[in-house]
Amino acid sequence: MNVPPLIRDALRPLLRRKVVSGLIVVMLALGVGVNTGIFSIFHQVLLEKLPIAQAEQLHALASPGPRQGANSADGTGDDLFVFSYSMWQDLKAIDAPHQGLAGFRNFGANVGFDGQTTSVSGSFVTPNYFEVMDLAPALGRLFRPGEYTEAGEGATVVLAYDHWRREFGADPDVVGRTLIVNGRAMEIIGVAPREFVGVNRFDPTDIFVPITMVSELANMSWRIEPRDNYWIYLIMRLSPEVAPEQIAAILEPRYRTILRERDAPLLNEVSDSWRARFLARGLELHPIGVGMSNVGDVGRTPLTLLLTVTGLVLLVACVNIANLLLAMAISDRGETAVRMALGAGRRKIMLRQLLQLGFLALLGALACVPVAMATLHVVLSLIPDSVSSPLSASLDWRVLATGIGVSLGAMLLAGAAPLLQALGSRPVAAIREQAGRSGGSRFSSRLRSTLVTGQIALALTLLVISGLFIQSLFNVARVDLGMNIDQVVTFSISPARNGYPAERSAMLFAELEQRLDELPGVESATISSVPLLTYNNWGNNVSVEGFEASSDTDTRSNLNVVGPRFFQTLSIPLMAGRSFTEQDTEGRSKVAIVNRAFAEKFDMGDAVIGKRMARATGSGVELDIEIVGLVADARYSTIKDDPPPQFFVPSGQTRGLGGAVFYARTPGDPEALMRAIPPLVAEFDPNLPVENLTTLKRVSRETIIIERLMGTLATLFAALATLLAAAGLFGVLNFSMAQRSNELGLRAALGASPTALKRMMLRHALVLAVTGIVVGTALALLLGRVSAGLLYGISPFEPLISVSAAVILLAVVLVAGWLPARKAASVQPVQALRYE
Amino acid sequence: MTQLIEMTDIRKVFYADEVETHALAGIHLSIDAGEYVAISGPSGCGKSTLLSLIGLLDAPTDGRYRLNGVSVEDINASQRARIRNKEIGFIFQAFNLIGDLNVLENVELPLTYRDGVSKSERRERAMEALKRVGMAHRIRHFPSQLSGGQQQRVAVARALVGEPSVLLADEPTGNLDSKNGEAVMALLAELHAGGVTICMVTHDPRYADFADRQVFVFDGQIVDEETLHKLRQEEEQRLEEQIGQARARRDTIVDHA
Incomplete structure (x- = not known):
């Protein structure tokens, strides 16, 4: 192939250093790939316009x-x-x-x-x-x-x-x-x-x-x-x-x-x-x-935060790339000087460097596509189908174009310092240095150290953020729901949508509840008008005996219409009175069960049972419902919110439910029970779709999607950033070690023992780490403030998490610094005689 | 006089792949305390290798070496470093100052590797050493801000600061112009006059004359001056013969053409 000489000349050093070039491409692909993946979701949720004109x-x-x-x-x-x-x-x-x-x-x-x-x-x-x-x-x-x-x-x-x-x-x-x-x-x-x-x-x-x-x-x-x-x-x-x-x-x-x-x-x-x-x-x-949906509102902060997190990962990768390019530029300084001495102008030198950067950026952009796809798939696998199904698992051309743009930008950012390094070469000085010491200037050495410090700071920030989200996820996961959601299968049906009148729907619910309860392998089954833990709310303003309410008093309570075995199926403890029975039907006196939060809100004291209430407010409202039971508080529409005041009325006394949710507890395999449900419903009406067939455990997991998403992804990206930072530190120390081998030999000649040399290198690593940790802690405080709204049961400034992150990072730094330090210790003092 | 350095049948062999290079082949050398010895010889004869063994920068392949009465040919790297720090001061051809450290820090460096020397003592002794070489007014300067002669003076101060038993100088004037070279030699002579033991490698006979005694190395062995002269003459003769043969071959090729 006839490649123009300028391009061939520019690409030759990259091909000669296949490992370093490969590393640059891999780092760029990782940094840009995760950004492109997250940006794809960000774009679809928050930026993509509706497919209509203007x-x-x-x-x-x-x-x-x-x-x-x-x-x-x-x-x-x-x-x-x-x-x-x-x-x-x-x-x-x-x-x-x-x-x-x-x-x-x-x-x-x-x-x-x-x-x-x-x-x-x-x-x-x-x-x-x-x-x-x-x-x-x-x-x-x-x-x-x-x-x-x-x-x-x-x-x-x-x-x-x-x-x-x-x-x-x-x-x-x-x-x-x-x-x-x-x-x-x-x-x-x-x-x-x-x-x-x-x-x-x-x-x-x-x-x-x-x-x-x-x-x-x-x-x-x-x-x-x-x-x-x-x-x-x-x-x-x-x-x-x-x-x-x-x-x-x-x-x-x-x-x-x-x-x-x-x-x-x-x-x-x-x-x-x-x-x-x-x-x-x-x-x-x-x-x-861009459309109208709560998903956009709810997702805006976590997605912005995730994009910030991946942006930081990209920065860490850029720093690594900058360091590698800087090292390459330093070792090529002699060659660059020779070229300049032979008449190459600065423009030619710059063009050559830009071609190299462009080539690497192009390869990085290509390699970022599988990383972006993998990131996209990981994110989509973490969010429930109801949210993920409208999202595309493929990359939009605009997102890809953004990825390529970011890749080029990242390479230019990372390549700026090396470019200046090359342009700043003075032929005579560089040739002279090339003959002997070639450790680069003090400026470039400090620049490399500053870059690594920045990397460590960014890695610490991400570790702290990931720690906060993991703790938040842990807090949410161990919330006492007030009920037992293990081994419970749930589904819903909406017979009203098939044209069932209220009477027929009520009969269907009662019969299906009974048949479900009798299914082999079912311990207990019930119905509920409200699907629990799915952000659904039913509510009423209520009047309660003995509770004085003015027109501005909040008299609202959540409501649920439930079957006789509701509390038994969900293991919600009955604290006083009785549960509902098959006899609580229309024509019998109206009854309700309230939870503790309800009793407290309406100042019911200890005498809850026997009091009367109504599902309406205002003067002259008849208190037509007798409270027959008091149950413990249990979570209602979300896991994170405290149990609200709730009252329950029996399904046997409620008409007009167009649909209902069923819960069945099984001591056996929930999957097996799930397989038995569609045929059971089909026995009643083959044209009645079974909706949302799943386990209550899975429902609860989907409720904490933000915590899981942030916990998992922040940890993944923090681990990636830490690995990249460790690789960066290792690279810098290794490079520094190689460049300073003569100096190390001199120090050995002057009496430094191998241990002293090892200590010196590790101290260098630790100084970088500690500076990075201090800066990173400040950054983490800033980012923590942004994430505060997404955290549960934890403050964004958690000293234990900051300290743990710092300890992890120090350990990583020591591991990354150990090999170069060991190499430094083995430098022979006779090297000093070759020091020029 | 006390014998400071005593080397007996020292050999050094370098191994590169399957090639064995005998850099030193049975060196016997003694240097007394207070002596000023110059080691001379042509390039590649092994004089720098000998200096690196004397300075414990490297270990001999074979032979015995006593430094200040202690046998040092078979000690580990840490012990070697400790003895080097205490007993030996190095002056290198290219000064070997650390660019990131200023003059004072460069001079203090050997003391930082010595236990029990406080910071203030370190500073005091470094200042003293710098005064001795006339560089006390440049303590905050970095090596790049000094001339070659000034850098070598700082290097001499660094070699002196630990009060070593011997100063080892490897071509100390090699990177200097004649004026600065002479100044450094004068400084070394002054130090020697003050009682410092000096062992200097040089290939310049003018500077070798500064020493009390000259040791000649040729092909990894110490020879006397007469033998060195004879060996050099033989070598020159061989070279002339080779040049003659080469010219004859060239003339033959021209005739045929």
Whole structure:
């Protein structure tokens, strides 16, 4: 191959030093690879725009402040982002310079087609939704502004492109066919464009249905008419020339007028201050060009922190590379001087060095791809399917381009000092030095030491951070849940989505609970309306006998509708009174069981049993429920939060549950029990999908995903950084040893014993280590402050962890320094005679 | 006079792969305390190897060596280092100052390897040594800021600071111009006059004349001056013959052409 002489000349030294060049490429690949892997997740979660035109024009509306009535939010966004259907209509009608205001709400659906029923994710959307999104159909048509205005109108479906391809084999004749959605026949009118799965990409939509169908398809409290029913997320597309603040300034006064004139009259029994706060609610516009999801909000800090951590790993790798390049430049100094003496200009020398850096960067960028893929796979394997499934396991070209850019940047950063070293060569001086001592200048020796100190500082920072996350994970893992989650299998079913009326659903739950309890290998089985430890909450304002509450008193308690063997199945201790029985049915007196936190919140003292309560507040509320039991506190929606006040009501006295969660304890193999469940459910209804079939242990593990993710990855990256730092220190000491062998010989000649020489080298390593540790501790304090929100049961400034990290690092430094020190000890004093 | 150095039948063989090089072949050498001895000889004759053995920088392959009455041919590296530190002061051709240390620190260096010498004593003795060589005014300078002659003076101070039994100088003027070379030789002569034992390797007869006694090394053996002269003459004769043969071959090739 005819390689231009300049390139051949530049690459020859790299090929001559295959091991060093290989090491540089490996270090670069590791540093850039882990960054690219984490950046890929970061990009997908926080940066990737929605696949629609001018996505940056999309903004979500939010209105922080108090509300009264039914408030329902999901993983798309917090409470402040949901509005009533009526408010959407009112805001849409305001004349303001925007391109449209649409609403949507995701829901779970059971979809039947050709006799097969599957569980999918649906989205209720306003008719102008697709227009605001500026989307054109891939097939058929989409909903149009102005159609479907009345409740119950619009039994039509638009399929998401992926769903159409996956479930219908991309059949072009699907338009016009009928789909059974939650027991209701709906006509397929079109297919949404490729890649579009709604605004919340972490709850990808399979089917879009008109929002006017909500009462027909969702057996929930979401309703079209009531103004105090907050459940719709609103999205506005701004005009290009209008800023969000301008729109907010136009809309906000009108919004407050609507609140005052239409919503406030519906409020009842609120204090004046509460009413004032209600009327003062503002209107905010939040950009959602990258989508709208709690995953983004929850993931922002850990992902940023992980990117910082991998950035530090890359810095450590860069320092190693810089040191290797510096060593190469020093040993090539004579050659560079000869070239300069022969007439090579500085530009030629610089070009030669840049070609070398570029070549190494290119190889590093190529080699970083498998590292990035491996990192990506490790991260995806650590997060639950529900979060990871929308994420791609392949590297986006933009991410790859970023990786290559980072690789080049890293090489330029690492190569800056060696480049200056080469350019600073003076031919005469360098040739003279080449003849004898070639240890490099004091500047380059100090630079190398400073770089290693920096590496050690970074490694310590990462070790401390990883220690904090490991301790946090350990703390979370040993939290007393107040129940025994081992050997418990869980799943859920949603018969209402198959069109079951409330009566039939209740019967199904009771029978299935009974059959499950009787299954061979099952110790005890129960149902629950709330899936435990999954961030789900059900709550009510309650009135409790003997507890005086004003209009501003917080009377909220969490609620769970449970089967008779709930406490037995989950091993939650009954402290007083009785558990529920099969006899607690409708027609019998209403009963409830409360937990200790409930008894404390409502000042019940010791006399809990026999007191009465109601699931409502206000004067004249009848206390129609008798408290028959007191149970110990157990975690409810999360592991990290303390058990909230809870009251439990028996499933036999509750109608209208559209779905339920089942728990079954087995002394045997949970996997075997899991295999037995789908056939059991199919015996009742073969078209009823079994959802979320897993073990409670696994559910709890998924609850602490952030801790596991951070604990595992921070440890992995800290170990990598420490290894790199150790390799860097070893390299520097070894190089220093080789360069100083004559000096060491001189010292030996002057009477230094081998032990003294060994001590001298180790002392050098320790000085670097201790300086690095001091700097690293300060850095760790800074980074610890950023991570504070992600830690559980531990302060970000934990002296024991800092000390442990320092001890680990010192041990690593001593190991890394031992071999060069031993070599130093074996330097012969006769070397002094060769010292020039 | 007390016998300071006594070497009997010292041999040194270097092994490189399968090649054996006999650098020294049966050296007998005695140096008395207070003596000034110059070791001379052509390049590669083994004089530096001999100096490294005298200075305990290396161990002999065979033979006996007593330094200040102690047998030292068969001691370990740590003992060797301790004796070197106490008994021997080195002056090297290229000064061998450590670039990262200033003048004072360079001079203090041998004392840092000696037990029981406090920092203040170290400083005091270093200053004394520097005064003796006329370099006390440059203690904060680094070697790169000094001239060659000044560097060698500092090196002499470093050799003196531990009050060794003998100063070993390996071509101490080799890297100096004649003016500085003479100055260093004058300094050594002055030290010798003060009672210091000196053993110097040099190939320059002008500087060898500074010594009380000259030892000639040729092909790894000590020879007297007459023998050295004879051997050199023989060598020169052999060389001339070779040159003559080479010229004859060249002329033959030209004729044929």
